[in-house]
Amino acid sequence: MLVILNPQSNAGTALQRWRPVEHALRERDTDLTVEMPSDAEQAAKVVRASFESEAPDVIVAAGGDGMVNLVLNAIMDPETDRPRRGAERSALGAVGLGSSNDFHKPGRTRIADIPVRLGPAELVDVGKATMLLPDGTRTVRYFLLNASMGLVAAGNHSFNHARGLIGWLKSRNVEAAIIATALSNIATHKPLAVQVRGSDWVHTAPITNVGVLKSVHFAGGMYYDTPVTRADGRFDINIWEAAGRARILGLIAGLYRGKFVGSALATCHRDTSVELRPAAPAPLELDGEITIVESARLEVLPQVLKVCAL
Known part of the structure; x- marks a missing residue:
């Protein structure tokens, strides 16, 4: 080992x-x-x-x-x-x-x-992200949990670089630091103009967030109620529609109870691949790590990696 x-x-x-x-x-x-x-x-x-x-x-x-x-x-x-x-x-x-x-x-x-x-090991899916960067180069990164663009990606970026009060909270109470980061980002959030394109569908309206999942768990205590598993060969693509701050807070409160599908702000797809094309370079989060991208294509690589089971 x-x-x-x-x-x-x-x-x-x-x-x-x-x-x-x-x-x-x-x-x-x-x-x-x-x-x-x-x-x-x-x-x-x-x-x-x-x-x-x-x-x-x-x-x-x-x-x-x-x-x-x-x-x-x-x-x-x-x-x-x-x-x-x-x-x-x-x-x-x-x-x-x-x-x-x-x-x-x-x-x-x-x-x-x-x-x-x-x-014991089991075979699981791996997500592949092919990213076009602002300097015109392309790069590939892999992920096991999820990708996001919008509010969650912005929150991850803030959390990873936390200073001051949130930095202090992070070392003492992680969930409190995550909530403080979310509140701070919601206060300044604006809907993101991004085209989200699947194999036979497209979403063009501004959004609050899009999550591309191989695991329902994200950002500490939040989790979705969509059906994705680690080895089902599909992504769940969960879109948070654009909304005001109060409705976003309500959605986040629901996610701490594992409630998403029933929300009026929820749009859900299942697919083997998805393309994200923001109107301007935007942060893309992969398993909590941030890359600024012009666009990205995400695809599932079915059961290609041995991972130790829970």
Whole structure:
């Protein structure tokens, strides 16, 4: 087992929370290797180097959802849309040391009260995002949970770069920090002009948000009531129609109870691919990580990656 650890996750508390988990894992796996790369580029290099000899049975992303996404993208090969050569025998596992840990939900397994995914492997879908950047270049990123554009992406960007009161809250009460971030972004939010195009449908009216899901869980305690699963070969595309602040707050309150489909603001589609074309460059969120894009095509790669079960 190879662990890629981000000690800076969750406002720098990850290393302290990792110690009892490491102790428990070393009791069951004497071949456990733990790496703490200095940055994202070095972390990707460590993951890829592990495939050059005898690849580990499990590569564990220890940190938040961003760390899971980093390890995922180090595993995947853009030339084949499959795991890199040598990575086929490795499963992706995780130890949830982050602030939201949506990858682990609705998680049942814990070590020292930390959510973990280290069980038997199952094949799951991977989302592929082909993005056109403002400088004219194209790039590919993969995701396991969801993508968004609009209010949620703006909120993730603010949360990731939190300072002041929200930064203080983030280190002490994650859900309170998420709510404070949402309120701050709602106060300045304007409907986003974006064309959302599926295989046989198109949505052109301004929106509050669009979520492209492989998991219903997002942004801490919110979750949808649409049917997507990790291995069903489809996205749920959930559009929040443009609305005033009070109605958006009502929608968000419903999402904390897992209520979305019945809202007058909800438009739902299921599809294998979707294109997002904003009127001007806009933030695209993939598993909590933000990229500014001119446009993006998102597609499902069915059951291409081994992931440790809950």
